[in-house]
Amino acid sequence: MTSLLAALWAVVGRVRCLPFCATECSEHAAAAAVGAKRQDRAAEGRIRCSISGSNLAVYNQPLPDAALVACPHCDLLQRLPELVPGASARCPRCDKELWRRREDSLERTLALALAAAVLCVVANFVPMLGLSAVGREAFTTVFGGAEQLWRDGRETVAGLVLFTAVVAPALQIGFMLAIVLGAQRERPPGWVATLLRYHPTTATWSMIEVMMLGVLVALIKIADYAKVIPGLALFALGALVFVLAAMQASFDPREVWDRIEWAEAVDRR
Amino acid sequence: MSTPAATAMTLGLQGCHACGLVSRPVPGADEGSCPRCGDELSFRKSASLQRTWAFLIAAAVCYVPANVLPVLTTVTASGRDSDTILQGVVLLWSPTGWPLSLIVLVASIMIPSAKIAALVYLLVTVQRGSVESNVQRVRLYRMVELIGRWSMVDVFVDTFTAALVQLQPLMSVEPGPGLLFFAAVVVLTMLAVESFDPRLIWDAASGAEVQRA
Numbered sequence: 001m002t003s004l005l006a007a008l009w010a011v012v013g014r015v016r017c018l019p020f021c022a023t024e025c026s027e028h029a030a031a032a033a034v035g036a037k038r039q040d041r042a043a044e045g046r047i048r049c050s051i052s053g054s055n056l057a058v059y060n061q062p063l064p065d066a067a068l069v070a071c072p073h074c075d076l077l078q079r080l081p082e083l084v085p086g087a088s089a090r091c092p093r094c095d096k097e098l099w100r101r102r103e104d105s106l107e108r109t110l111a112l113a114l115a116a117a118v119l120c121v122v123a124n125f126v127p128m129l130g131l132s133a134v135g136r137e138a139f140t141t142v143f144g145g146a147e148q149l150w151r152d153g154r155e156t157v158a159g160l161v162l163f164t165a166v167v168a169p170a171l172q173i174g175f176m177l178a179i180v181l182g183a184q185r186e187r188p189p190g191w192v193a194t195l196l197r198y199h200p201t202t203a204t205w206s207m208i209e210v211m212m213l214g215v216l217v218a219l220i221k222i223a224d225y226a227k228v229i230p231g232l233a234l235f236a237l238g239a240l241v242f243v244l245a246a247m248q249a250s251f252d253p254r255e256v257w258d259r260i261e262w263a264e265a266v267d268r269r
Numbered sequence: 270m271s272t273p274a275a276t277a278m279t280l281g282l283q284g285c286h287a288c289g290l291v292s293r294p295v296p297g298a299d300e301g302s303c304p305r306c307g308d309e310l311s312f313r314k315s316a317s318l319q320r321t322w323a324f325l326i327a328a329a330v331c332y333v334p335a336n337v338l339p340v341l342t343t344v345t346a347s348g349r350d351s352d353t354i355l356q357g358v359v360l361l362w363s364p365t366g367w368p369l370s371l372i373v374l375v376a377s378i379m380i381p382s383a384k385i386a387a388l389v390y391l392l393v394t395v396q397r398g399s400v401e402s403n404v405q406r407v408r409l410y411r412m413v414e415l416i417g418r419w420s421m422v423d424v425f426v427d428t429f430t431a432a433l434v435q436l437q438p439l440m441s442v443e444p445g446p447g448l449l450f451f452a453a454v455v456v457l458t459m460l461a462v463e464s465f466d467p468r469l470i471w472d473a474a475s476g477a478e479v480q481r482a
Contacts, residue, residue: 057307058300058301059302059303060295063293070282070291073467075277076275077275077282095404095408096407138435140429145429147432148432149444156449161424165425193305213372214421214423214426214428214429218430222430222433257289262304
């Protein structure tokens, strides 16, 4: 969650600071003085204002071979082979999937992300579950669930429910849409890289499928003593679970990373 | 177990977790930024073991009130009735409802405790420099990473039960104090998984470089 905040801050900080960086941003002037020691140590390190506004970035030196990867789970250095769409490459030591090439990745992901966006709006703004007992009816939405929790004095849990069931999925879909649209350009701009970096975090905390299971359990539990009326949002959520999974599965981040404008180059501009 | 392998760290290289690019830190530096995506790079996640232990101990501490305190309170005309997670499981158990009961039992009781136990095992074996069954250990890590989120199920069940059953003055359901601790266990164990660096599992096998992280 903290890194997600950092992502938002990165975007805001960049808008705020970049125009002043070269000449007059006092925050960066002070930071540059602090960073001077680091500059001595890293003689060839190009120190620039980084996108987060107050940190100084010392960029690593790239290697000539772009097919080299280090396995994220065991650090084994290896060279990725050329893959046909649908094929995947696995680490020979720990069996981690390193890359799966997708057919038509960007177009399919765009289509699925648009579908997910529509479903997400429907799922959050129409009633999800209704209850009818002793001549009374009550409906709730996903948001209403968190709201009731808040009113019952469980503010932290209400925040967590809201974050994992509404905010994180919305960010996950929004980031993906922006990434895929930005990647339509031949050289995707720097902000695509920022969104792409934080997209896995939004996916980690987006728990639509877990919520769906929770709602079903609650539904059956309540059905014992009242009549439960499934709302339109429940079906939208059910569909969203699969569309989201398909969206994640059809996306091949390497395809975008290969063409993206490098952070180093953005800073030097 | 195996011959020392050529890892990025032993060759002085760093693989980016966000974009996958392998790059070389500037001479004399241990940390830098990825030239392609700007993410911070280091050989290993910083203070991985300490941070994982900290999150894990916090989770274990919260695990006790999460199971002892009630998560749901049912208010009816005849009085108040509070249920803990385990009582909820027992209440759900019926000839027709047992699959449901089993879902809650697995998601709310077995997954969190198995997760804590698995992470303790991983931490202890890494700290003792074990070189045994590395592949199984990294598989265990992946499993913990994959199934951890499912323990949130109970939080959602209680949220929507409480939101829906509001038939005052006949009957209403309120979330109990245990829910906060239970949610804390889920979040803390997820953070623990995130801060653990599975590459440490392999470092003992690849030689003396372990201390650099």
